[in-house]
Amino acid sequence: MIHFNLAKTIDNATDLSLMGKMANRHGLIAGATGTGKTISLRKMAEEFSRAGVPAFLADVKGDLSDIVKAGESTGKVGERMAQFGLDENYLSGFPVRFWDVFGQTGIPARVTVSQMGAMLLARLMNLNDTQEGLLNVVFKVADDNGWHILDLKDLRAMLTHILDNAKEYRTKYGNISPASVGAIQRQLLQFESEGADTFFGELALNLQDWVQTNDGKGIINILNSEKLMRVPRLYSAFLLWFLAEIFVTLPEVGDLDKPKFVLFIDETHLLFDNSPKALVEQIEQVVRLIRSKGVGVYFVTQNPLDLPDSILGQLGNRIQHALRAFTPRDQKAVKAAALTLVSLSPRKSDAIKMIAAPAA
Structure with missing residues (x-):
């Protein structure tokens, strides 16, 4: 059975992993700014690539491009690797293809x-x-x-x-x-x-260019989104079109030992802010049915409440980083996250403490 190792316990006794056959059940990476969401996204993309699964992710802050370069086991990195028994393979680079809607720092990503x-x-x-x-x-x-x-x-x-x-x-x-x-x-x-x-014009995107491998590793497709984020409606429209195109283009494959493709959607709230009900229903339908295409969709956002309940209900995996509560809405999000994790925690008190934790 295929597992994607994402982390280790602090005592190095247990690997924390995601089962390959569950990776197309979609997921959520949530947490306040600075709590490590990008690191989780990056680690997941690397592990998917290592297993031959292509991935797509948007580089909002410009800090993902070095995923193509192998790391070095020096200084504290080397100490950390020794602590957790990691070898040089852990630092390998990954095949990356860079895309840019504006055609300035990557392959032009265009649609008609x-x-x-x-x-x-x-x-x-x-x-x-x-x-x-x-x-x-x-x-x-x-x-x-x-x-x-x-x-x-x-x-x-x-x-x-x-x-x-x-x-x-x-x-x-x-x-x-x-x-x-x-x-x-x-x-x-x-x-x-x-x-x-x-953005609009030819040559239009061919989805098969995104679902490829190189020497057994899945190609990680990185969309440069630093400039694109300044035009939120263009960013959200591209992601919505991309989701729909995957759904229409890829064949039905059912449940596999590992997904065929994984999509990470950062700044998820941009998809749903001021979206009409018909559009939200369309996204919900695509997310629900795209699983059978062997595709996993992972939403990355600060607050789980950025997603409608109808979408949250479709997500089978969660990486929950620290949440901070400054407003009644934030407090509601912290409480909802804690109660969701109660059944997963060995001790219910561990999850409940999230509710009472003071704002950082």
Whole structure:
């Protein structure tokens, strides 16, 4: 049976590991800033790669790129390795492929407007229901005529075409409001100013480029997200599209001894902040069904309450770092986390103490 060793007990008596066949049950890495979430994410990605499982992770702080380089057993690192009986293999580097939505520090990560779809694009541009309805008309007209909307210039041209031929299309597709067309055009201008024009276009991403191995190790795909995080809606839209694309593209495989691919979603709250109910339901459905594709999804966030209950209920694994409570909402999160862990703790008092612990 395959196990992914993630840590050791302080007395070096027991390995703390994740069962390979449970890795596609999804998971949560939660904890306050500075408590070690990135280290947990990194260690998991390394162990998956070592076992031949490709992974995707977003490098939000720019501190994951050195995963490609082998470490050195000097100083305190060497002392720590000796303490836990680790050999030089522990310090090996891993195959990494760097991606960048803006094409500056990695392979350009691009998708076409048609691939993104009307629902995600409407959310991306903060459209209201009427404007989203018109955007659906644009996509429907393009589909009916076999036209592919590759980039934002194509989308702008389609909006102009729809407006110029409104009388012809109105009887089949419904009302086409010049005001709504103008509003979408203005949103496109703002969107382009944030750098979205570099994201949409060809050559579009091929998912098979992300699910590869090298000399028996899974390739770790790192998306440079330092600049991308300044455009939160673009970051969340890429992740939502990527999840949906994995679900549609990969075949059903059922339960395996180890997953085929693992996805780490950092700054998870950006996926769900101000998301319409229909979009949250779509994410829930993808997370629930993607397990059978052999894919594990791990959400990384400060507060477990950043995720809707419907998503939390799908997560079978958890790494819980320290939580800090400064507000009533924070206190609620600490209590919920403690009660969740009660059944896992040898002594219930260990988990309950989390509730009463003073804010750090």
